[in-house]
Amino acid sequence: MTARPRLDDYRIILAYSGRVAIGLGAVYAVPLAVAALEGEWAAFVDLSIGCSASLALGAALASLMPREARPGWLHGMVATAVSWLLEMFLAAIPYRLSGHYASWLDSLFDAMSGFTTTGLTLVQDLDHLSRALNTWRHVVTFVGGQGVVVLALSFLVGGSRGGYELYVGEAKDERLFPRVAHTAKAIWKISAVYLAVGVGALWVAGLSIGLPAKEAFYHGAWVYMAAWSTGGFAPMSQNVGYYHSAVYELVCVAFFLAGSLNFALHHALMTGNRRELARNAEVISFTVTFAGLFTLAAWALAGSGTYGGIATLLRKGFYHVISAHTTTGFMTVAARQFAREWTPLALCAMILAMMAGGSACSTAGGVKGMRVAMLWLAIRNEVRALLLPSHASFRRRIHASGDRDLGDGVVKGAALVALLYVATWVLATMAGVAAGYSPMDAAFEGASVTGNVGLSIGVTAPGMPAALKVVYLLVMWVGRLEFMAVLALGRFVLSAFGRRRP
C-alpha cells in the first residue's frame, strides 16, 4: 500500500496549484482590458471578482510551500490534476455572474470545456454576450490549449524543481530544450507567432466577407484563439456557420490544423528543418487516417443525397471530418443536422476521427496520432517478426522529431492509454444512453467529450440531465490530462486514507 502523505505533501501540491491560480489571475487582465475599452462595466466587475479571487486564493496557497521541500513525480502529477479543477472553479466565476448560465454546474461545465479545448457549451443567449466575456471564453480556451501548467511554468514555477513533473502531468512530454521552463516558453513563443499571423489573417478574411472592421477584428481574435487551441468555441450561436464563407472556413482550417500539430514539429519547422514534415510519423499517421475517414464519410454522404453537388459534399464533408480529426469542433451545420441529415456510416467515420485526434504535445485531444502510429508499427513489426526466421532481428523505431526506439514498454504505454480512451468513451456513451438519448447520439457526443472535440449532435444543451453534465465534465478533464495525472490524484486520495508511515 502507498504510504500515507505527510502535511508537507499537501502543502507542496496546494502551493503549486496556487501558483497556477496566480497565473490565471494574471490572464484575467486580457478580458478586463476589453471590458474597460468597450465600457462594459457590468462585465468588468464580474471579471474583476474572478481575477481577485484567483490572485487571493493563489497567493494564499502558494505561501504554503514548505521551506525545505522538493516535489517528486507524484506531487507534480497530483498538483496538475488539482490545478485544473481549481482553475475551473476560478474561471467559472464571471460566467455565473453574467447571468448567461442557468446554474453553477453549467458555468463549471463551460470552464472545463474551455480549458480542455473541448468547445461544448451550455451558455444561453450567446448572441448577446458581452465582448469581454466572449474574450474570456476564448482566452480560457487559448490558455488551456497551451496548458495552464505550461503557463505557470513559463512565468512562475520555472526555476524550481518539479517543473517537469507538472509539465508531463499535463500530457505534454516533448522537451524542445533541456530545461522544461525553456520548453514552456518556446511553446508560448510559437503560439504568439501564430497569434499575430492568425488574428491578422482572420481579420482580413472577416473584412472580405462583409463584417465591419471592429467586428472583424474581435471575431478574428476569438476564432483564432479557438482554432489554434483546437477549442471549437465561437462567438455566435451558429458557430462558424455564422460567417457563410468558404474563405473564412479555409483560414480556420489552416490554423486549427497547425494547432493540432506537435509543438516539437513547429519548432523543427521554425528552425529550418522542413524535411521533418514529410518524415514525421504523426504527420503520416494523421494524413492516412484523415484520408481514409474523409473518403468513408464522403462516400456515405454521397449515398444519402443530402448534399446534391460534389462541391457542397466536399466542403461540408471535408470541413467537419478535419474539424473532428483535429479535435477542434468547429461546425457549419446545426447540431441536429448531424442526427437528421448524416447517415450512420458518416457518423461512425466522425466518431473514429474524433477518437483518433491530433498530435501529441499539441493543443489537440484524442488518442493522438503518435499512439496510432506506434500501435500500427507495433502490429506491423509483430507480423514481420512472424514471417521472418526466428533468429532474424530488425530495428523497431519510429521517427518523430528524431528516431525513437519502439520497445515493448513504449508500445504497452501507448496501448494502455488508447485502451483507457476507448473505455472512457464507452462509459460516456453508456451515460448518454442511460440519460435517455439514442445509442448513436450518445456515442457521437461521448466521442466528442472524450476526445475533447466539441462537435455536438444535440445532446449537450442547458436542459440535459445534471448527472450527465457531471459525467461529461469529468470525462473532459480525464481525457485532456490523458489519465496519468488523474490516476495519480486517485492514488494520492486513496493513500491519504491508508496506514500512516511508521
Place this chain on the structure above:
Amino acid sequence: MSRVALAPGMAAAALLLAALVPAPAFAEDPPPSAVTDLVERAAELDGRRVALEGEAIGSPMIRDSGAWVNIADRSGALGVWMGAETARGIARFGSYGAVGDTLRVTGVFHRACAEHGGDMDVHADGTIVTAPGRPVAHPVPAGRVVAALALALVAAGAVAALAAFGQDRGPRTPPPGYPGSAKSS
C-alpha cells in the same frame, strides 16, 4: 427580390405600415416556422416557401450579389440570404448592447443550398420588421461593486505578502521518504 427595404430609423414606421397596409401576397405566406422545425423537417421542406420570424443578430454581411443576415428565434439561428439594400435597411442588430429588430422573412428554404456551399438557409423574397429593436442597459449592482473592491483589496494584500515573505520559499529538498521524492525514488 425583397418586398420591403427599410431605411435606418424607419423601423417603427414600417411596423405601423405593415400593420395598416398588409401586402396582398402575405395572405398566401405560410405561418412562421421555428428554426428547430426547419432543421428537423429539412428534407420535407427543402425547396419550399417558408416563413421565419426572429431577431436579426450580429452584423449584416454584404456580399457582391446580396447579403447575409442571421436570424435567431428561441430555438436557434439560421442564415437568410437577402438583397443588400434590404439588409442595409435593418436598423438594429442583436448584440450585448441591443435587442435587434424582429424580422419576418418569407422565402425559399434550402436544406443544403447549392449556391452557398451546402449551407442550410432561406433565400428571402420578403422581409418586414415586425418589432423594432432597442438598446439594452446593463446596470452594475452596487453590492457587487463593493464586493469586487473588497476582494481586490484582499487579493492585493495576499499578493504583496507573498512577494514580501514568500519569494525565497521555493522548494529545495524533498520531504523524506515520500514516494516520488528524490530520496525514495
